[in-house]
Amino acid sequence: MSRGITGFGAYVPRWRLDRQAVKQSLSWLSQGKSKALGTRSYCNWDEDALTLGVEAARDCLSSVSAQPDAIWLASTSLPFADRSNAGLLAAALDVAPACQTLDSAGSLRAATSALISALSNSSCSLIVGSDARKARPASPQELSFGHAAAAVLVGNNQVVAEHLGSHSVAIDFVDHYRATHAEFDYALEERWVRDEGYQKIVPPAIAALLTRCAVSPSQITHLLMPTGPAIATRLAKDCGIAATAVVDPLHTEIGDTGTGHPLLMLCHTLETAAAGALILLIGFGQGVDALLFRVPTKKPSSRPHRGVSSHLTAGKTDTMYTRYLAHQGLLDVDFGMRAERDARTAQSAAYRRHRDLTAFVGGRCSQCKTLQFPYSRVCVNPDCRLTDTQTAERIADVTGAVKSFTEDWLAYSPNPPLAYGNVNIGDGGNVFMEFADVEPGVLSVGLPVRMVFRIKDVDRVRGFHRYFWKATPVGS
C-alpha cells in the first residue's frame, strides 16, 4: 500500500498588484531604473491567511470523495494567536467534529514539516499552507511577497503522488525573522542567505534523501524550490539535477507566498505531471525539508476544480498602490463616521448559530423541501410554515443566481462600493448577502454566483473579526 498525496488544490486572491505601479509610486525613494516586473497577489480587505486556506482546502476537496480526519493549517500569519485557526478552518469546511486539528507555525517550513508528519502517520490528513504576510512599504518584500494558499490531502487511496521519502534538517539560520507581535519581517543580505544558507544547507539534505531512496539526481523531473529561479538553478546544478527540472516558482505572476508556497508549487506541478514523474519538494526555513514523490503509472484523474492554473488566469491586475496599502492595513484611510459602527460580536449568539455562520449551513424543510437560510424552527415557505421540519443542509457549495443587487457608496466598506443583494439559492431559498470581488458594473440580475468564505466585520475595539460567506460571480 502506497501513501502519498490523494488530492490537491489552491487559492490565489484575485488582486494582482502591478510591481511597476509600486515602483512608480515610490520613485522618489530610489534612484535608477526599476527592474520590477510582473505582479504579486494580495488579499482583498476581507481575506486573510485563514480565508485563503479555506478556499484552497475547498478546492482540494472538490475532486475527492475522502473526508479528512485530521486538518493541519500551516502559516506564519495566522489571524488568531490563541484560538485554533485549523479548528476554524475545519468548521468552515463543515467536517465532522471528530477531527484532529492543529496549527503549524513558526517557520516558512511549517507546511512541508506538517506534510512530512502527515505522511508518516496513517490519518487521512488535510495539510493547508497559507500566508498573507505583510511587508513594510517600500521594502523589497513588498514587491517579492504574494498571498496564496495551497492544500494537499494525504492518504492511502487514489494516490496521485506516491511518497518515496523525506529528510529534515534543523539549523537556526536566520535569513529573516519576525518577532512575536512584529508586523514585518527583518531580512538579511540576500547574497549571504544564498551562499551560506541555500547553497550550504539544501544540497546535503537532498543528497541524503536521494541516497536513502536510491534515486539518482539526474532522475528528478521536477525540482520544487520555493526561491527565485536563479538560486534554484544553481542548486540544481550543485546537486546534479537537470536544469530543465527546475519548476517555475510563479514569482513573476503571484510572488513568494510564504509557508504555502512549496505546496502551491506541488499543486501546480501535479496538475500536469506525467506518470513516472519524480518530484523533489523543498521547504526552507531554519533548516530544510526535502520530500520525494513519484507520480504513479496509473495516475488517478483527480484534478481540483480550480487549481493553480485557473487562478493564474483569473487574476485582476491592480495599479492602485494605495488600495493595496489600505487593504493590508498599511494606510489609515478615513472611511467616514459610518466606519465607527460597533462591530462587537455577541459570542454566545455566534456560538448558538456557529454552524450557520462558519459553515454556511441552512435548513431544508423535510415536508416542502424548501432550502432556507438561516435555519429556523418554522419553515419560511408561506405555503408550508410547519414547525421543526428542517434538517441541516450546507449552502456553501450551492450555485446561486443574483435576484437583485446594488453597489452602495454610502455604506461603510473598506473597499467601496459595498455590493450586496438577494441571491436565489435554489429550491425556494433566498439569501440577502454581500458580494465579494466585484467591481461596479459586474453584477446583473440572473448572474450565477458561488459562495466564498470571507471576513464579514472587523472589531477594532476588541481585536476580533468575524467571518461569513459572500457570493462571487461563478466566472471570477
Add this chain to the structure above:
Amino acid sequence: MATGIRDKVAIIGMGCARFGERWDASPDDLMLEAFTEASADAGIDRDQIEAAWLGVFYQEQSTSKSGLPLSLALRLPNTPVTRVENLCATGTEALRGAVYAVASGAVDIALAMGMEKLKDTGFAGLPERTKGTFEDQWQPGFTPPGAFAQLASAYAARHSITRDDLKRAMAHVSWKSHENAADNPKAHLRNRITIEQILNAPIIAAPLGTFDCCGVSDGAACAIVTTPEIAANLARNQARRDIVTVKALALASSNGVEMGHASWDGSYTPTTRLAAARAYKEAGINDPRKALSLIEVHDCFSITELVLMEDLGLSDPGRAVNDILDGRYDRTGAIPCQVDGGLKCFGHPVGASGLRMAYEIYTQLLGRAGARQLKNPTLGLTHNLGGIPNRNVASITVLGLNSI
C-alpha cells in the same frame, strides 16, 4: 364580529412642526411646536387628553426610550403615555394606538405624537444601528438607499425596462416632489430642480443618485382624536361643516418570505399589497383609482414611490413608469401624490412621517392647504413602509371628509 375602524374615530386637531435641519430645536421643542398647533386647532387643552401615544424610532439619537419624553415636554398631568416604535411606520402606529383607544370606548380624547430628532447624529443619512445580535453576523452591512435600490434592479429585470428609462421615471418622481414642496412653507427642501440635475447627480447606491433619496430631517407631527360625536360638537362650535374621520388603519408585517424565500422576486413590496387590500376593504373602497383624491406614500427613495403605485393598485403591473412620466401622480394629475413634497422634500423625521402624511391629508380635506390646495378632495391615503424591502412593516391610513 369585528367591523373595522371605519368612521368610529375623528381627528379634531393636527399640528406639524417645520421640518428640516433644526439645529436650534430639541426634541421637546419639536413636540411642543406640533402640539401647540394641534391644540389650538382642536380647541382642546392638554389637560383634556386622556391618553397619549408617542412614536420615536431612533431614541438613541434624541429622547431615550419610553413615553416619558412627551409627558415631560408638554408637562402633561401624569397622563398615560405609551411609546410605540415600528420602523418608518412608527408615526402611523402612534395614530393607531390613539384611534383604537377612542374606538374602544376607553377614552374620549387621545393624542398621537410622532417625533424624530435625526440631525444630532453627526453625519448625513440615517444613523447606523444594530440589526440584531445574530443578524449583524450575516446580513449585509446595508444602508437604506442600498436596501431599496434592490427594488430597482429587480423591477427593471422583471418588466424588461432599461436602467435609463427607469431612471427617467424615478427622476420625475423626485422632480414632482420638489415642485410641490416649493409651495409648502413647512417643507425641508423647497428648491426647484431640473430633471437633468437629478439624472446627473452622484450615485449613492446604484442606481439611486442623490436626488433619488429623501431628506433626513428633524420634525414632529401630532393628531388629537376623539369620537365622531364629540368631533361634530366641537366642529359646530367652530362653525365648521365637516369633520375628518378615520376610514381605515391597516398594517401588514413581513414574516421572512422576502428575506428567505424565492417566491418574492424582489420587484415589489408584498406587505403594501396586503395592507392596501385590508385598508380598501375596511374603508369600503372598491376602486381606489377613482375613490382617492390624493395620496401620501413612503417615497423614502424615488424607486420606492414608483413600485408603490403598482402595489397600491393605482398603476397596472409594469405601467408605473409610463403613468409617472404621463403626470398621473403630479399635483395636476388624476391621483396627486406627495402634494406636500413627500418624504423627499417635506423631509423624513422617521417617527413623525406617518403623522405628517395624515397632516397633509387632513389639511387638504379641510381646504387649508393654501397655494397647494387641491380642488374638493374627499378621501386621502397615507402609506408607510417601515424597514427595507427585505423585511418591513407596511401601514396604511385612509382619512375621509364627513359632513355633520
